Amino acid sequence: MARVPFSCTCGTVTGEIDVPSPRAGNHVVCHCPDCRTAELYLGQPDPDPDGVELWQTTPDRVHIATGQDRLAILRLSPKGLYRWHATCCNAPMFNTLRNPRLAFVGIPAKRLSDTTTLGPIIGHAFMDKPGGGYRHQGFNRIGARIMRMMLAANLSGRWRKTPFFDESGQPRATIRIMTREERTALRRTP
Numbered sequence: 584m585a586r587v588p589f590s591c592t593c594g595t596v597t598g599e600i601d602v603p604s605p606r607a608g609n610h611v612v613c614h615c616p617d618c619r620t621a622e623l624y625l626g627q628p629d630p631d632p633d634g635v636e637l638w639q640t641t642p643d644r645v646h647i648a649t650g651q652d653r654l655a656i657l658r659l660s661p662k663g664l665y666r667w668h669a670t671c672c673n674a675p676m677f678n679t680l681r682n683p684r685l686a687f688v689g690i691p692a693k694r695l696s697d698t699t700t701l702g703p704i705i706g707h708a709f710m711d712k713p714g715g716g717y718r719h720q721g722f723n724r725i726g727a728r729i730m731r732m733m734l735a736a737n738l739s740g741r742w743r744k745t746p747f748f749d750e751s752g753q754p755r756a757t758i759r760i761m762t763r764e765e766r767t768a769l770r771r772t773p
């Protein structure tokens with residue numbers, strides 16, 4: 584089992600993730616407008632056209648060593664993903680769902696000290712289709728693995744071992760929801 588260190592840009596938020604094998608997660612690239620909007624809102628370079636490279640796994644594999652109190656949550660809308668970022672340097676750190684029982688976390692590959700243990704990229708999501716809409720590559724495999732990961736974490740009770748939520752299911756950080764105006768201002772105009 585590999586342990587891969589992660590860090591925010593300034594080095595305040597640090598820790599390690601467990602990577603039992605490349606099959607234990609998804610090494611993917613997300614091209615969706617929400618990921619891009621979040622990156623821009625947090626002052627990061629525009630991820631277009633390469634997209635945001637992510638490692639998808641379960642939260643029990645994430646071990647935060649320092650800077651836990653520097654984490655805050657951004658949501659693009661009242662129903663949006665929890666986009667955990669470091670308040671020290673605004674680095675996007677993790678994406679989770681709102682319900683800890685849905686044991687899922689995405690970590691930007693940029694945060695990891697080394698990505699070789701993740702294996703090759705197995706898919707691309709939400710690529711622009713000429714003429715509108717989206718196309719995906721490797722979507723079924725990615726979706727199946729996510730379901731399997733989440734189900735295993737749920738049945739084994741591993742979902743409870745999360746650095747992101749307390750015992751009552753409350754997130755261990757404050758939440759800020761972007762306004763519609765803030766969101767639209769950052770969207771790419773066709």
Ligand SMILES: [Zn+2]
Pocket residue numbers: 591592593594595596669670671672673674
């Ligand atoms: Zn930082």
Ligand SMILES: [Zn+2]
Pocket residue numbers: 613614615616617618619
């Ligand atoms: Zn995305």
